[in-house]
Amino acid sequence: MKKRVTKAIFPVAGLGTRFLPATKSVPKEIMTLVDRPLIQYAIDEARAAGIKEFIFVTSRGKSALEDYFDHSPELENQLRKKGKTELLETLKSTNMDSGAIAYIRQHKPLGLGHAVWCARRLLANEPFAVILPDDVIAAETPCLQQMVEAYAELGGNMVAAMEVPDNRTNAYGMLDVKEDMGSVVSVKGMVEKPKIGEAPSNLAVIGRYILSPQVMSNLNKLKSGAGGEIQLTDAIAQEIENSENVYGFRFRGQRFDCGSKAGFLQATVAFAMAREDLRDEFTDFLTDMLSVRNAAQ
Ligand code: UTP
Numbered sequence: 703m704k705k706r707v708t709k710a711i712f713p714v715a716g717l718g719t720r721f722l723p724a725t726k727s728v729p730k731e732i733m734t735l736v737d738r739p740l741i742q743y744a745i746d747e748a749r750a751a752g753i754k755e756f757i758f759v760t761s762r763g764k765s766a767l768e769d770y771f772d773h774s775p776e777l778e779n780q781l782r783k784k785g786k787t788e789l790l791e792t793l794k795s796t797n798m799d800s801g802a803i804a805y806i807r808q809h810k811p812l813g814l815g816h817a818v819w820c821a822r823r824l825l826a827n828e829p830f831a832v833i834l835p836d837d838v839i840a841a842e843t844p845c846l847q848q849m850v851e852a853y854a855e856l857g858g859n860m861v862a863a864m865e866v867p868d869n870r871t872n873a874y875g876m877l878d879v880k881e882d883m884g885s886v887v888s889v890k891g892m893v894e895k896p897k898i899g900e901a902p903s904n905l906a907v908i909g910r911y912i913l914s915p916q917v918m919s920n921l922n923k924l925k926s927g928a929g930g931e932i933q934l935t936d937a938i939a940q941e942i943e944n945s946e947n948v949y950g951f952r953f954r955g956q957r958f959d960c961g962s963k964a965g966f967l968q969a970t971v972a973f974a975m976a977r978e979d980l981r982d983e984f985t986d987f988l989t990d991m992l993s994v995r996n997a998a999q
Contacts (some may be wrong), residue, residue: 706752711818715808768805806820812844831846834908842955849953872928910953918937961982
């Protein structure tokens, strides 16, 4: 049965080791893409998709993330007094309603599946979204909104999917496609990080999901999967065994892997170039950099 999706889980309890030493004290999700922390992009996307309740699965050392969502009346007063209306509006647009956010602890980083499972008591028998904030997606219609629209037609379970080259299939959950219907594929199997050459297709799962409550029950029963972690992929794949529908959704947009240094830098360039207030100066700078580099070669 299809229901409205109003709750989203944001698993943010990972160690973020690829950004050490920064992540010794700064949660990865607070790191800044131009002038907004990664988590803000995720929240904006969720809001656009109609999400009303935001569940963060956090861990030790993430208090900066919790603080980020506090209102800042002193700062707002200062900006008001100084007539900085635009900044005031920017700040206010990040305010969250009281009670709209919940924080749940994952005491050990036992994997994405385990992180999602930690939120089980905050969900009733209802479908829910999962957003990984380090997958940032630039899109005209935000990715989760595209998925919510497709989900309203199809129901079942839906994962965001994108084509990856053969030599990258070992970095993702990969889809075994039953039927390719264009923007949506139906899925007959999923495998987490298969060896190169063993992936059932080139369609990789990335960090947006709409899942049925049954997936949470599957997580209850799961033992450790690939890499000793409790894999969300395995709990979704079980739904296929239960003869439930799982769909891959080819979203329209560009995804950046901001969990990696190269991806974060690429996103920084792309988002800066998309900003009217930065575009010209930044393009000039990049052009100069490239010509210096080319001249040196
Ligand atoms: P990653 O695989 O990127 O792991 O997790 P990580 O710990 O954040 O980063 P690295 O690999 O050490 O650099 C993908 C998402 O799942 C969350 C992470 O916070 C991130 O949003 N996650 C992962 C958890 O919440 N708990 C876990 O046990 C593992």
